[in-house]
Amino acid sequence: MRPDPFSGLSAFLAVAEAGGFTAAAARLDVSPAAVSQAVRALEERLGTPLFVRTTRRVGLTEAGAALLARVNPAAAEIIAAVEEAAATDEPSGLLRLTVPRMAVPLVVEPVIPALRLAHPRIAIEIAVEDATVDLPGRGFDAGIRIGEYIARDMVAVRLTRDIAWSVVASPAYLAAHGRPEAPQELTAHEAIRYRFPRSGALYRWEFERDGRTFSVDPPGSLIVNDGALLASCARAGLGLAYVADIAVESELHDGHLVGVLEPFLPRTPGLFLYFPQRAQAQPKLRAFIDVAKQVLQPMR
Template identity: 35%
Template sequence: MNDVQAFIAVAREKSFTKAAVILGVSPSALSHTIKNLEERLGVRLLARTTRNVAPTEAGERLMQSVAPLLDQINTEVKRISELRDKPAGNVRITCSDDAAEGLIRPKLPEFLKKYPDIIVEICIDYSFTNIVTERFDAGIRLGESISKDMIAVRIGPDWRQAVVGTPEYFQRYPIPVMPQELALHRCINIRHNPVGSIYAWEFEKDGHKMNIRVNGQLLSNSIIHVMNGALDGIGLAYVPESMAKPHIESGQLIEVLADWSPIFEGFHLYYPNKRNKSPAFSAFVDSIKYNDGN
């Protein structure tokens, strides 16, 4: 049965390398396991090329008939283990680095201390990851971006962006008073998805909205590196106000265009409405949900 589970992992991931990581074995050992299984059954289960791995007709039949049964067994075993005195298990979350830094990190030490048998895995990703197909327990996004078929739990307050730069930067460049003037400045861009477009800075004042595409020498997919670029004097950054606030108060950064920065709906943790919540996942949600501004 362990060999069959190994086969299912490879068939699902379509990769010996990815499946080996999930199973905690080496790719060569996994390949040997599958080869032995095929020899015992007398049929080829996987078609291998230098680039791809895919189930054969026999492999597809085995996967469709056996995989649901093994999934059910694993689910039932997991439910039995959850009857322990304290919640236990893994919680996998996908989110952006600013959400992880500002919303999860402050509450994580106390949570992990309280629940020593829970393992939290945080995967940093700015793209719109499918949490079902990628087998995450939940994701974190702005409330306005969450599909209506998901359950959403608010974990942070409404927030705004801030355009910031160092005092030294503004000694060389004039302070902008209108968003259009950013065309004259060196700005630090962010591209949330490696194959997506560069984020256009959003502004709003007195009901008038505009998106401004800016230019500069630095581009990142991480808001933390955008923030660091501003602190290093490379250019202007458009970052969450909460992230910039300590640096503004210390005098390291100066905020401009504050009257043009719109308010965004706060971050929410979301998960499928048909999901059976484990005690470990429920405990995690309770620990990070937003209550009365806390």
């Protein structure tokens, strides 16, 4: 009898995503021994180990990583197909979203309670990370990112107004160090720098003058890779920070932060929900979009 080609794959995917057998077992609601046995049977059937097991961590072998790259997108497609086939008038299923930290107070916190109230059969998993994410490869239904960073082959739905980029500092910092009037004066100031989580590159501050764009690499001895921490450090008076105005709107309004260099700062598209074309028919995703539009439109 031909073996079931799907046998052990759900356990394999759970371990790969959770990073361990115990965590995978909790997700699948089975015992760790059952997960281990299923993975071991799959490895024996394939004739190659899929995981490197140590006392501290569980990692993928080269063969395991190759299998994950092929199987994970297919698994997402199968799950979506099953959910669509079983769809009723009430959207259901697990909606997995990847969002940047900036989107948590602007989108996630106002939308998710309304979504849960309107559609209690939709389960929600949210991963907060600023790095660019391969949606199908990581098993996400959709993501939220700044518009200019979304690939053109994705469907994009606007969630917020456009972003006006801002250089901000606390009133105490400006009182002690003065207010820069032009980007070239940043060399005399302390900048709080942002490092991209995935590439590791430091962000160069972008400006405009007479229709021309240019960037500045300001000096700074404090580097972070989290936007919320960036604003927090600026509020603490540790230097100037380059941030999206929608991320610090309340701090600018109440005077905890002050904007400088406004005539030189660009505007870019705001936050968008994005997803592959084939995913837009999913009732759970359509429900999120409808609720987000209802909740965020007045705020925009």
